[in-house]
Amino acid sequence: MSILTNISTARLPAPALMVRTGIHIALGMLGVILIAQAISAEWGLPAQSLMHAVAVYTGISVFVCIQLRNHMPQRNFGAANFITLIRAVIVSLFAGILGPSALVPEIGGWLLVYVGTIALILDGIDGWIARRLHLHSLFGARFDLEVDAAFIFILSLLVWVSGKIGALVLIGGAIRYVFLFAGCAIRALRQPLPPNRRRQIACVIQTATLLFSLSPDVQPIVANSANGVALTILIISFGRDVRLLLASEVAAGTHP
Secondary structure, eight states, X not given: OHHHHHHHHHXXXXXXXXXXXXXXXXXXXXXXXXXXXXXXXXXXXXXXXXXXXXXXXXXXXXXXXXXXXXXXXXXXXXXXXXXXHHHHHHXXXXXXXXXXXXXXXXXXXXXXXXXXXXXXXXXXXXXXXXXXXXXXOHHHXXXXXXXXXXXXXXXXXXXXXXXXXXXXXHHHHXXXXXXXXXXXXXXXXXXXXXOOHHHHHHHHHHHHHHHHHHSTTOOHHHHHHHHHHHHHHHHHHHHHHHHHHHHHHHHHXXXX
16 A cells, blocks of 8 residues: 555656646747737738747647656746746747748847847756756756757748848758757667757857848848858767767677
């Protein structure tokens, strides 16, 4: 009886965590709908803008629900993950603007840059809060990483459709997903990577450069030059991670 009681007690936080997470996700969805509707009305965007924003946020929400088991034994969604969820709302709103981006006025372009910069700042705050309050988990780290990747992907598409940079800019947005796809075939690439400041810096540089390129006053030649440098740094960073994972796999095979 005591063993069964202990098992039941150990499982008690899961339902509470799911309910609290569901509340946070619902609030985020409400924010996406209300803000997207307001933006559409102000800038004259089509109804598809709202649908795209909701679709992207729904995809992120599904990911959260699937990965939530890795947040145990935490009982609450946590302040750090709440900040990451705010960033997910911003990413979803940017995705909604992607299709009709040509309809966005110049002041709207500056608003995108300002809001994107806030999202970039929040990216540094959520990790700090998680470490400060001892709220870090595998779920939180993965959630933060995938929101970063989605933001870079959406930003690269926005810069591309702006006409300032050619399709080369999409490499930076797609590289994370190419890495994940390669992991389906190469076992070594599915192994977890240790935290690394170099990886974080490369991500920040790429995001900041894309936001800079999105600024209405930045000319194509400047945007191309800046993105060339940022993309090189990002590719080198991913290349080092791939080499590290492959080397670890080889070492594990030679020393069973």
